[in-house]
Amino acid sequence: MQAFHIQYRNTQGTLMRILNAASRRGLEMPYVQATPVDHEHAVTLLLEVSPKQIGQLCRDWNAIVDVTRVRAGVPFTVATHAASEWTTPHLPASVRVAANAATGASA
Amino acid sequence: MLKGSEIVLRCLRAEGVELAFGYPGGAIMPLYDALPDSGIRHVLTRHEQGAAFAAEGYARATGNVGVAIATSGPGATNLVTGIADAKMDSVPLVCITGQVRNAMIGSDAFQETDVFGLTLALTKWSRLVRSIEELPAVIAEAFHWARSGRPGPVVVDIPTDVLKAKTEFAGPIKFQPHPKPSDIHGDTTFTETLIALLENAKRPVALVGAGAKLAGAVEDLRELLAYLQIPTFATVHGLGAIPPDAPYYLGMVGMHGTRAANLALHETDLLMVFGARLDDRVTGDPSRFAPHARIAHFEIDPSQLDRVRACDLPVIGDLVETIPAFYSAVRRISLPDWTQWRAVACGADRAEPNARGLASPTIRFLDELFRHLPEDSVIVADVGQHQMWAAQRFRSSSPRGFITSGGLGAMGFALPAAIGVQLAKPNTTVVCVSGDGGFQINIQELATVKRLRLPLKMVIIDNKYLGMVRQWQELFYARNYSETDLSDNPDFVEVARAYRIYGDHLDEDAMVEVPVNNAVSGMLERFLRSPEPELLVFDCHPEANVYPMVPAGAALSEMIFEQE
Secondary structure, eight states, X not given: XXXXXXXXXXXXXXXXXXXXXXXXXXXOOSEEEEEEETTEEEEEEEEOOOHHHHHHHHHHHHHSXXXXXXXESSOTTSOOTXXXXXXXXXXXXXXXXXXXXXXXXXX | OEEHHHHHHHHHHHTTOOEEEEOOOGGGHHHHHHGXXXXXXXXXXXXHHHHHHHHHHHHHHHSSOEEEEEOSTHHHHTTHHHHHHHHHTTOOEEEEEEEOOGGGTTSOOTTOOOHHHHTTTTOSEEEEOOSGGGHHHHHHHHHHHHHSSSOOEEEEEEEHHHHHOEEOOOOOOOOOOOOOTTOOOOOOTTHHHHHHHHHHOSSEEEEEOTHHHHTTOHHHHHHHHHHHOOOXXXXXXXXXXXXXXXXXXXXXXXXXXXHHHHHHHHHOSEEEEESXXXXXXXHSSGGGSSTTOEEEEEESOGGGTTSSSOOSEEEESOXXXXXXXXXXXXXTSOOOOOHHHHHHHTSGGGSOOSOOGGGHHHHHHHHHHHHTSOTTOEEEXXXXXXXXXXXXXXXXXXXXXXXXXXSSOOTTXXXXXXXXXXXHOTTSOEEEEEEHHHHHHSGGGHHHHHHHTOOOEEEEEEOSBOHHHHHHHHHHSTTOOTTOBOTTOOOHHXXXXXXXXXXXXXXXXXXXXXXXXXXXXXXXXXXXXXXXXXXXXXXXXXXXXXXXXXXXTSOTTOOBOOOO
């Protein structure tokens, strides 16, 4: 299982778009928790995914208009190098993200 | 005080909208009531799918945002295929749908569908407007997202009571997006890495997609590739970006690409991708795609990276910034000598066998048709065998000269899309190339063509089959032609006549003579020069196939060819 944390502005349909990225791949969602965080919202998902899907999902979520942060691994509240955050113009290729996430984020 | 409908239309005008396509109905009636005084020209299509495709055609031809309008329920659901098409092919499209009044939403009212919900997966952004006060901000935001970054479709669903309500209107507003940590800005730090890859490459190639066109970076890309002189090929949406007579240009790549392009892509050790999302029709078997290559991927949308294979160097950003940055850097180094590789990749022995078998007359017909076209003409192709034949024979260097439904592969696209293109470019020769199957999916738009007296030239390649499906049935399903027979097609010329459009037949026997005789040549010349809409039905052999072909699941190097 892989944990994902997605922070977003709680505008119409944004949470649905986030969940759709998983459902369109036929992924089970055994754990979904959405909560307010400061002025935004965050949703935590546990998904059974392949390393390739980790990269695909993170990029899909980042492409959603009102998503502000995406992290595969530990939550935003935990400062660690072991999580992969998608905040730079040069997003790393999925292999690098997958490797990072696998070491720091298994749930 | 203005009504909601008037506010919507004023906001559309403020966004530069001069033309919209649509089909009225109950919930959207207030908008149509205000339309005549809006300054926006409305084109009534005969089906909402036609409106969406026509708006797409307009957008694809101009780069501007296309607008489609429909009512609630079935009107909105009929837009869905067009919305999905725009999503796949990165077309800026704003769809405005009427909705039942606020108090009725969720009650399964007459003509109520959850349009917002059903298009969530297909749109880049969408809103169900709940109050008249939201309208200026929603319209501004809709256009921002439709045209920014990787363009795409958006939906604005407006309840009828919001359209009827009145409020003070302070004028259109400009949308200011929230800053996002991952916002993409042109970044030039990739150049050193890419130059290092290039300096070590023995067999570099370039793959050109639609991204360079969408970014307005075609000239920059041409300059770069003319400097590098490396074997270059294009996706179906990249056609026209590179002049076809460039000595390093190998044509279209992928399932029905040229032998030279597919072999070069299979052999390369450095693949530079410029604005293409590496669709499976381009890659063949992903596990054997460019097996020896390192990949540098120029792309504005990070979600398109690594979908098929992990790239070694993602170059995220607007191609209009990243390509010049790379060109500027690469000019400062001494390039390796790739003469030998270029000679191999572009050599005459890489050309595919001439044999086209039963498709030969059709290909000769398309060659002759295209030969008569002015350079700035636009071909709008539907989906199927004729689409691939047209793409293979397209020889223009007009970047927006070949328009088709590439990602979604939506049959029925061409006729309404061509209407949008012709309206966008009234003085340009626009040729709609369809199959007999696809033409019948939106055949009702002949009425739109006639009403507008568009000088559209419509060609049907009529093989009396759903030809591409039949081809697969022939090759991979033991000739079990299940439900692909269209031998009872109507007489399309008579159908056109019923719409008061002139039509004519051309039998494939007319294309046997080489060179094509003067009578046929003259016929095509007259057809293309006519100021009126015209239809030309070309009777194609029922069992003509498109070759080369990479079978599904095969590597690009495993093309099959027509047998002599």
